[in-house]
Amino acid sequence: MDAQVLNDQSHPSNLREAHAHLPWLGRALDMLSLEGCGSAGEALDRIAVRAASARAEGARGGWVQSHSARVLGWREGRWFGRAELDRVTGETPTLAMSFDHHAVFANSAALEKAGIHRGTPDPAGGIIEKDRLGEPTGLLLEAAAFAIWGLAPEPPESARADQISRALDHLEGLGFSEVHELFAPAWLGPLLKQLNLRRPAPMRVDLFVPLEEIEAAHNGRSAWETDLLRLAGGKIFADGTLNSRTAWVLHPFADAPPGLEHGKPLMNPGRIGDAIERCGALGLGIAMHAIGDGAVRACLDAIQAKGQRASPGSRERVRIEHCELIDEADVPRFAELGAIASVQPCHLLADIEALRTGLRDQLHRVMPWRDLIHSGLEPGKTLLFGSDVPVVRAEPGDSIQAAVGRGRIGDPVAIAPEQAISEKEAWRCFARWAENGSQRW
Ligand SMILES: [Zn+2]
Numbered sequence: 001m002d003a004q005v006l007n008d009q010s011h012p013s014n015l016r017e018a019h020a021h022l023p024w025l026g027r028a029l030d031m032l033s034l035e036g037c038g039s040a041g042e043a044l045d046r047i048a049v050r051a052a053s054a055r056a057e058g059a060r061g062g063w064v065q066s067h068s069a070r071v072l073g074w075r076e077g078r079w080f081g082r083a084e085l086d087r088v089t090g091e092t093p094t095l096a097m098s099f100d101h102h103a104v105f106a107n108s109a110a111l112e113k114a115g116i117h118r119g120t121p122d123p124a125g126g127i128i129e130k131d132r133l134g135e136p137t138g139l140l141l142e143a144a145a146f147a148i149w150g151l152a153p154e155p156p157e158s159a160r161a162d163q164i165s166r167a168l169d170h171l172e173g174l175g176f177s178e179v180h181e182l183f184a185p186a187w188l189g190p191l192l193k194q195l196n197l198r199r200p201a202p203m204r205v206d207l208f209v210p211l212e213e214i215e216a217a218h219n220g221r222s223a224w225e226t227d228l229l230r231l232a233g234g235k236i237f238a239d240g241t242l243n244s245r246t247a248w249v250l251h252p253f254a255d256a257p258p259g260l261e262h263g264k265p266l267m268n269p270g271r272i273g274d275a276i277e278r279c280g281a282l283g284l285g286i287a288m289h290a291i292g293d294g295a296v297r298a299c300l301d302a303i304q305a306k307g308q309r310a311s312p313g314s315r316e317r318v319r320i321e322h323c324e325l326i327d328e329a330d331v332p333r334f335a336e337l338g339a340i341a342s343v344q345p346c347h348l349l350a351d352i353e354a355l356r357t358g359l360r361d362q363l364h365r366v367m368p369w370r371d372l373i374h375s376g377l378e379p380g381k382t383l384l385f386g387s388d389v390p391v392v393r394a395e396p397g398d399s400i401q402a403a404v405g406r407g408r409i410g411d412p413v414a415i416a417p418e419q420a421i422s423e424k425e426a427w428r429c430f431a432r433w434a435e436n437g438s439q440r441w
Helices: 022-030 040-056 082-089 108-113 143-151 157-173 188-194 211-223 269-280 293-306 328-337 347-358 369-374 396-405 423-430
Strands: 015-020 064-069 094-098 103-106 126-130 136-142 176-181 204-210 229-237 285-290 318-322 340-343 383-385
Touching (some): 015 383, 015 423, 022 157, 040 064, 040 082, 040 094, 082 094, 082 103, 082 108, 094 108, 094 143, 103 143, 108 136, 126 143, 136 143, 157 188, 188 204, 188 211, 204 211, 204 285, 211 229, 269 285, 285 293, 293 318, 328 369, 347 396, 369 383, 383 423, 396 423
Parallel strands (some): 064 094, 176 204, 285 318, 318 340
Antiparallel strands (some): 094 103, 103 136, 126 136
């Protein structure tokens, strides 16, 4: 946490994490973390220890998965070699994922399981890096990375309760007493009911489920909802991400591959409007993933077309998640239409390089929180902060640093510094503003 920005040494408590993924966080906490490694050798040492214990467990040992590799921060500035990784892992399939989730380094045993060899072509949307002789180096990017990561076996059902408990402990330790889960699988509600959400201190959990599952979730919710746990709404995706150049942008990316100049729109306003209506008919809200300004505009157009304007206490609120780019003309529409902006300033810290290369003419429209507050969004009520953990860590100080400092600590580069908000405003975006369950928005 940043002493320059945060005057008080301790976290405020009673915070809301408005965008989290509890099952993924639970799994990530069980995996090996490569965060803070200073070199490839240090990462290999950590992996070697985990691989040795997997071997000791024999058949139950399974794969070794690790995450949070920040290779540009390693002394060598590059991944270890495949042979080096094989030397410490042997026959145990082993994967190491980069901190941004867009690259995975695999050992030979994992490549074998994936059927990747000399002749394997790149999958659509992915890259299998090869050396000069055509041999896979072990590095897989984008779709190729996701595919091999998905091959590792899911944790057994019996491990879920422990993993979710640890995820909740982790968030509680950071000062959170409310968490919004933005892609809840069907088993999560019933499992959370079994877990003690009263804990030492109560933890509120709101669940958003994939739109396709909203009716089923609605039909079953009376079996697991409690005063601390509820189904909040559906979740849809209007676009992709900035790092992969799939965010739907109004102005073309400076460096996009052919065909992705404006990113990848996933839903038009008509379909988004149908989704809003489908959730609203059940008395539920909706959370819409929209990172680029094109996707944000499509969501606002859809809300406008539906005449959606819910009262602050009702469940059928519409939220736009991420909003990393917002066109100036769209800023006032959030407050006008009663839409919530659920944002994660901490991503600015990880994305500075990607923003400066891909959006160099649009940097002034990046995360315009100052404009949103000025236009009438209220911190903690209609402007909510979260992290998207475990995509990045949930440490609230990161978002405070990004929202106030508009860049990394000690880095002279600030993105749209005129959009900085005060430290007090930033903490209020994390604050739960009412204890009354019906007015938690
Ligand atoms: Zn998310």
